[in-house]
Amino acid sequence: MAKPAKLAVTNQKGGVGKTTVAINVAGALADRGREVLFVDLDPQGNATENLGMMEAYDEQPPSLFNVLTEPDKRDAITEITRTHPAMGIDVVPSNIDMTAAERELTLSRRGAEQLALALDGVDDAYDYILVDCPPNLGDLVDNALYATQNVLIPALAETTSKRAFELLHDHITMLEGDYQDEDLSIREVGVVTNRIDVRKKQAKEMVDWINEAYPDVPVWEIRERAAIQRSLDEGASLFEVEPECDQREAFESIAASLDEQFGMAEVEP
Ligand SMILES: Nc1ncnc2c1ncn2[C@@H]1O[C@H](COP(=O)(O)OP(=O)(O)O)[C@@H](O)[C@H]1O
Ligand SMILES: [Mg+2]
Structure with a gap:
């Protein structure tokens, strides 16, 4: 297989739906027959938990922490990768030790390049390869941005999201500047406005604002649904747990757009 499409699901605000979007986009891609590797880069391990792999979070070393911080443990990524039984995707789980990763990476040489080297x-x-990011703009997120060079941005349809977009944009510009000699260029593949309550006027205004701010980037809308919460509680995506949910289509169209943007060939039926 050629090199995979890689994307970081990122926004420095917490609770906007990074993990939810990452898991359901992974579910949609797997449903289309794509081979997916999901990396939980958040030391809080929400994705690891929402993928029903909480036991991995407390497992003894090696973990993703060792893979990222000890060059001679880089290959342990294959050892820690596990297959999700219902989704059929591979997962690199987070781990309690990841809480120390940010500090280690800040101190180490080429600290932003470690995930890229491991994924190589x-x-x-x-x-x-989908990377679910922690809610900040620190060294772990730099690792995700550098390794994937593509961002999928979940955001709430609230005015506070404007500031989050600006901060992310500035941060990406700064990282690109740091890697000018490599021509690092990080592309926005889409914005996913999440937890939309169609009864709220503010939601509509924000979706309009986002569409104007990102004229060349697809903007999707995901509604607030109990079924989305339920599938996460069950440790999988809508596609396995709540296939009748009306939001399934939105995730399918994200997956279809990604296939198109990354020039993926049709999957044999
Ligand atoms: N569209 C949605 N409908 C219902 N609940 C949602 C939706 N999106 C996210 N949630 C819930 O909101 C919480 C925060 O979402 P999460 O994806 O963990 O955010 P983040 O990863 O950005 O911190 C989760 O408990 C999740 O179940
Ligand atoms: Mg999260």
């Missing part, structure tokens, strides 16, 4: 060894097996 496993790339070939996948069509997509």
